[in-house]
Amino acid sequence: MDMNVENSIKQNQLIQNYYQFQSIIYDVTRWSFLFGRKLIIDKIAEVCTPKTILEIGCGTGYNLKNLSKKFPESKIIGMDVSRDMLSIAEKKANKYSNIELIESPYGDSTILNNIQPDVILFSYMLTMVNPEFSFMISQAYKDLKPGGYVAVVDFYNSKHEWFRNHMGNHHVRMEGHLTPVLESKFETVQNEIHRAYFNTWQYFTFLGKK
Numbered sequence: 001m002d003m004n005v006e007n008s009i010k011q012n013q014l015i016q017n018y019y020q021f022q023s024i025i026y027d028v029t030r031w032s033f034l035f036g037r038k039l040i041i042d043k044i045a046e047v048c049t050p051k052t053i054l055e056i057g058c059g060t061g062y063n064l065k066n067l068s069k070k071f072p073e074s075k076i077i078g079m080d081v082s083r084d085m086l087s088i089a090e091k092k093a094n095k096y097s098n099i100e101l102i103e104s105p106y107g108d109s110t111i112l113n114n115i116q117p118d119v120i121l122f123s124y125m126l127t128m129v130n131p132e133f134s135f136m137i138s139q140a141y142k143d144l145k146p147g148g149y150v151a152v153v154d155f156y157n158s159k160h161e162w163f164r165n166h167m168g169n170h171h172v173r174m175e176g177h178l179t180p181v182l183e184s185k186f187e188t189v190q191n192e193i194h195r196a197y198f199n200t201w202q203y204f205t206f207l208g209k210k
């Protein structure tokens with residue numbers, strides 16, 4: 001088997017195992033540290049009213065719900081590799097007629113069935129896919145409509161080694177490694193770094209145009 005394919009399968013299995021338990025406590029815990037998720041939706045609204053938005057790694061559907069409220073006329077698609085996370089997202093999605101869910105690892109454009117999104121959102125997802133983040137950013141570039149936007153909110157960095165190690169135990173890499181890759185692929189529309197808990201760590205928002 002191709003080494004990259006083998007690594008991706010291992011990585012997806014790791015994530016699926018991790019979220020078997022984490023999906024249960026996700027919504028009651030993540031509000032306290034996944035900052036900037038509403039902000040990135042506001043930033044999208046500042047530049048466009050998308051016909052179609054795809055969130056890769058939509059998890060329990062927190063953003064899908066907020067996207068649906070912000071863009072009631074848009075088609076909102078959430079894709080995730082974890083059945084456990086999607087089963088929680090489904091309960092939210094059932095209340096909104098414009099949300100669709102796809103259970104799949106991101107990477108194969110044929111799953112999108114010729115849909116070219118105007119916006120692709122990655123929210124606290126890219127720091128978890130190592131080393132595939134670079135491939136995912138390139139894939140998003142390919143899948144987006146010409147002139148479309150990639151929107152990202154994620155952990156940026158921390159000056160505290162203990163904190164970076166702690167996040168590493170939760171499969172999160174925090175080394176400011178995403179923005180250079182995003183900037184090399186997309187025309188930067190906005191790129192901001194924000195502080196969390198008195199600068200214990202930073203998170204960032206990035207909006208890039210194809």
Ligand SMILES: C[S@@+](CC[C@H](N)C(=O)[O-])C[C@H]1O[C@@H](n2cnc3c(N)ncnc32)[C@H](O)[C@@H]1O
Binds near residue numbers: 082
């Ligand atoms: C930290 S959660 C973020 C969920 C949601 N975006 C949010 O902001 O609350 C990361 C999500 O990415 C999903 N994920 C990880 N690797 C993936 C892949 N290769 N393809 C699709 N989803 C993936 C995980 O299953 C998980 O639901």
